[in-house]
Structure formats: structure tokens, C-alpha cells
Amino acid sequence: MEGIAEIEPLKITDIIAPPSIEVIQNYLKIGEKLAKSFFIFSYPRYLSTGWLSPIINLGTPMDISFFVHPIETAMILKKLRKKVTEVQAEIMETEEKGLVRNPVLETAYRDIEALRDKLQTAQEKMFxxxxxxxxxxxxxxxxxxxxxxxxSILEGRLIFIKPALYQQKKGFVSSSPYGLDQLQVHTSMNTGPLSSVFPFVSFDLSSIEGG
Incomplete structure (x- = not known):
């Protein structure tokens, strides 16, 4: 007589895993649910405190994650020195040609110099x-x-998002609690604007299941 094959006991991963995952160019199909990942690629010159709160309070099932990677101050100071030289040269060229002053260049020059001062005195860090x-x-x-x-919410604050086309799997992993930044879409920010993302909480946020 042939022996009956032993049935392997179920593991916790077998229980919680979805029955299937289908990767499509602009979304994932996880079992019966659909998931679509986005990344923010552009920010305005100034960020107001709590600008992320309307997104957190949407009441829509959503995962949000952010990654903060420190940049060496010496490296960023070198880049800023080169940038301020370029901007200063453009301003001088405009003056020599007798053209109307360019407020955008002048503002950029002041901003870069102010940031350089704060970085050199360790008042700010770059990320x-x-x-x-x-x-x-x-x-x-x-x-x-x-x-x-x-x-609608973000563009009203001059913040722009894009769906992670053909990178939905990476987007899903990046926004899941694995601590893996697979999308690698970054914007350089100093401490001030970066602090406007926090606190990452909401007094109105609740779970229907009570979790």
C-alpha cells in the first residue's frame, strides 16, 4: 500500500498572502483589490506647516511613506558654491547688457547665499x-x-505628483512598511521645509475596525 502524502501545515504567510498579484502598467491587482502608487516630484519654494494633513485626512484607504537620506554638508556646499557663481555671472551679464533686472535670479542668489550661511554654521542640514x-x-x-x-489638493499648493508608470511594484514596496526606497525619486530639502511634513499624525484619523 502506498502511504498517504503528508500535508504541510499552513504558515502565517499562507494565510495573509493574497490569492494573486497582477502587475499592470499603472496599477496592481492584489486579489480583488486594485492599488495605484504615486510619487511627488516637485515642490514650491515655500511649504506651509501641515501641508500633508488634507491627504492623511482623506478617509481613503492609502499607504503613505517617506524617506529621508542625509547629504554630506561638504558635498552640498561645493555644489552651492558652483551654483551661486553661475547665478552671479548671469546677474552681472544682465547688468552689463543694460537689461531690466531679473527678480528670479536675484531671489535665487539670495536664497542660495542664505542657505550656504546656515549650512556653514550648522543651523541647517540637507537631505x-x-x-x-x-x-x-x-x-x-x-x-x-x-x-x-x-x-487637486496638492496642485493647489504647487506640489505635483505622478503615478509610477511601469514601476507600480516598486511603488507598492516603497510605500509599504519594509523600509525599502525602491522608487528612488528624491528632492533635495533643507531642515526647514522638511520639518513641514511633521507631525505625521491626525486627530481626525480613525479606523472603522477600531485598530
């Missing part, structure tokens, strides 16, 4: 900052509606 969002829905229409809302 590469990446922020990723993954929204969930039952249909593509739901995901598109969430994307429209996100764009």
Missing part, C-alpha cells in the same frame, strides 16, 4: 527626501477619482 503614496480601490474608476482628488 534627499522622497514621498510615496499608494491608494486602494475596487475599480479603476475609484482609483482615477482618488488621483483627481490628490492632484
Amino acid at each position: 534627499d527626501f522622497g514621498l510615496y503614496l499608494t491608494a486602494y480601490g475596487n475599480t479603476e474608476k475609484e482609483l482615477n477619482e482618488v488621483e483627481t482628488i490628490l492632484r
Whole structure:
């Protein structure tokens, strides 16, 4: 008689894992749910405190993660020195040609010099900052509606997002609690603007399940 094959006991990963994952160019299908990942690629000159709060309070199933990578001060000072020289040269060229002054160049020059002073006195530090969002829905229409809302909220603050086209898997992993920055979409920020992201909390945030 042939022996009955032993059945391996179920593992916790077998229980919590979705039945299937399908990777599509602009979203993932995880079981019966759809997930779409986004990244922020552009910020304004000034960020107001708590600018992320409207996103956190949306009440839409969503994962948000951000990564803060320190930049060596010596390296950034070298780059800023080169940049301020370029801007100063453009300003001088404009003056020599007798053209109307360029407020954009003058503002850039003042901003760079102010940042250099703060970095040299250790009042500020520089970081590469990446922020990723993954929204969930039952249909593509739901995901598109969430994307429209996100764009409306953020673009009103001159903050711009893009879906992670052809990188949805990396976007999903990057916004999950693995601590893995696979998208690698960063913006250089000093301490002041970066602090406007915090605190990463909401008094209105709650869970229907009570978690």
C-alpha cells in the first residue's frame, strides 16, 4: 500500500498572502483589490506647516511613506558654491547688457547665499527626501477619482505628483512598511521645509475596525 502524502501545515504567510498579484502598467491587482502608487516630484519654494494633513485626512484607504537620506554638508556646499557663481555671472551679464533686472535670479542668489550661511554654521542640514503614496480601490474608476482628488489638493499648493508608470511594484514596496526606497525619486530639502511634513499624525484619523 502506498502511504498517504503528508500535508504541510499552513504558515502565517499562507494565510495573509493574497490569492494573486497582477502587475499592470499603472496599477496592481492584489486579489480583488486594485492599488495605484504615486510619487511627488516637485515642490514650491515655500511649504506651509501641515501641508500633508488634507491627504492623511482623506478617509481613503492609502499607504503613505517617506524617506529621508542625509547629504554630506561638504558635498552640498561645493555644489552651492558652483551654483551661486553661475547665478552671479548671469546677474552681472544682465547688468552689463543694460537689461531690466531679473527678480528670479536675484531671489535665487539670495536664497542660495542664505542657505550656504546656515549650512556653514550648522543651523541647517540637507537631505534627499522622497514621498510615496499608494491608494486602494475596487475599480479603476475609484482609483482615477482618488488621483483627481490628490492632484487637486496638492496642485493647489504647487506640489505635483505622478503615478509610477511601469514601476507600480516598486511603488507598492516603497510605500509599504519594509523600509525599502525602491522608487528612488528624491528632492533635495533643507531642515526647514522638511520639518513641514511633521507631525505625521491626525486627530481626525480613525479606523472603522477600531485598530
